[in-house]
Amino acid sequence: MAPSNLRSRANVTANNQHDSPKSSTEKPSSASKLTADEDEGPSRLFVVDILRVLAGLILLSITLSYFITGNSITWGYRPAFTRPARIKAWLRGPLNLTDAQLSLYNGTDPNLPILLAVNGTIYDVSAAPHYYGPGGMYGFFSGRDATRAFVTGCFDTDLNGDLRGVEEMFMSEDLSSGAEFTREEKRERKLRKERERRLAKKQVEETVRGWERMFDGGKDGKYFKVGKVWRGEGSGWEGWGEVKELCEKARAGRPGRTAEEVA
Numbered sequence: 001m002a003p004s005n006l007r008s009r010a011n012v013t014a015n016n017q018h019d020s021p022k023s024s025t026e027k028p029s030s031a032s033k034l035t036a037d038e039d040e041g042p043s044r045l046f047v048v049d050i051l052r053v054l055a056g057l058i059l060l061s062i063t064l065s066y067f068i069t070g071n072s073i074t075w076g077y078r079p080a081f082t083r084p085a086r087i088k089a090w091l092r093g094p095l096n097l098t099d100a101q102l103s104l105y106n107g108t109d110p111n112l113p114i115l116l117a118v119n120g121t122i123y124d125v126s127a128a129p130h131y132y133g134p135g136g137m138y139g140f141f142s143g144r145d146a147t148r149a150f151v152t153g154c155f156d157t158d159l160n161g162d163l164r165g166v167e168e169m170f171m172s173e174d175l176s177s178g179a180e181f182t183r184e185e186k187r188e189r190k191l192r193k194e195r196e197r198r199l200a201k202k203q204v205e206e207t208v209r210g211w212e213r214m215f216d217g218g219k220d221g222k223y224f225k226v227g228k229v230w231r232g233e234g235s236g237w238e239g240w241g242e243v244k245e246l247c248e249k250a251r252a253g254r255p256g257r258t259a260e261e262v263a
């Protein structure tokens with residue numbers, strides 16, 4: 001505190017000396033300027049002092065932490081944004097890979113990070129090679145966008161990003177095909193089916209959102225977003241062909257429809 005008081009007093013004296021030779025007509029405005037300086041001068045210095053003290057404390061903490069822990073400047077605490085892989089990715093900027101380019105990042109090349117994509121967004125999952133590396137429990141997710149499998153759980157047939165028709169796994173099976181219905185009944189069934197599909201699509205979105213949340217900083221920030229899959233023309237995206245059948249496992253999990261609903 002002492003230095004700031006000294007400095008502000010020095011300012012006032014300097015101002016007074018500067019003012020004194022001036023004509024008396026100028027005096028009132030100079031005087032008011034002086035009082036204004038007195039109002040904000042000390043408070044500005046006060047803020048500077050606080051910042052200086054804080055900087056000193058941080059420096060002290062960094063120094064002590066470094067000497068006591070031997071290697072960490074943050075007492076062993078490593079927030080996500082201080083991790084080298086993140087900083088590297090941040091400096092490099094967002095990735096823009098085609099599905100084919102993404103396939104190189106499946107963990108086989110030890111010089112490349114392990115990446116996977118969920119609905120076109122690429123995440124770095126290098127932090128968990130035991131899940132996503134070669135031979136890992138979920139290694140088949142790496143190097144591709146396997147969003148469909150993230151929803152259906154069919155890890156053999158559905159390792160792709162095609163979500164068309166996948167909502168049917170959340171829709172009841174139509175057990176009454178071939179039955180005769182009046183026109184009124186048909187209309188009603190159609191409306192019900194449309195409503196069901198809307199709700200089912202919401203469920204698919206929620207499931208996908210859940211995985212996106214996990215890979216984008218969930219799970220203690222182990223994983224993080226690194227870019228997008230490029231799916232412009234000529235990237236292979238269009239070659240998906242016809243809408244696929246729901247896989248066995250997803251079909252088996254479809255909700256049934258009560259006899260009353262079917263009737």
Ligand code: HEM
Nearest residue numbers: 125128131132137138141149150151152153154214219223
């Ligand atoms: C749609 C179906 C499923 C998908 C998409 C899926 C996906 C995943 C993924 C991506 C992980 C890694 C999590 C991480 O990175 O920390 C995981 C972990 C795990 N999954 Fe699954 N899984 C599914 C179903 C199942 C089922 C049915 C079982 C049980 C038989 C199971 C057992 C496990 C276990 C034990 C772990 C390790 C959990 C941990 O250590 O945190 N999963 N799953």
Ligand SMILES: *[C@@H]1O[C@H](CO)[C@@H](O)[C@H](O)[C@H]1NC(C)=O
Nearest residue numbers: 095096097098228230232235
């Ligand atoms: C991504 O890369 C493709 C070429 O592979 C390029 O045509 C496209 O403009 C890029 N997109 C962005 C957002 O950088």
Ligand SMILES: *[C@@H]1O[C@H](CO)[C@@H](O)[C@H](O)[C@H]1NC(C)=O
Nearest residue numbers: 103104106107108134135143
């Ligand atoms: C990863 O991709 C490379 C190149 O496409 C391939 O040779 C390798 O077998 C793949 N590894 C795994 C574990 O899928």
Ligand SMILES: *[C@@H]1O[C@H](CO)[C@@H](O)[C@H](O)[C@H]1NC(C)=O
Nearest residue numbers: 119120163204205206208209
């Ligand atoms: C997938 O991403 C597209 C945009 O690229 C978006 O329109 C769509 O709603 C997403 N689907 C899900 C299920 O999140």
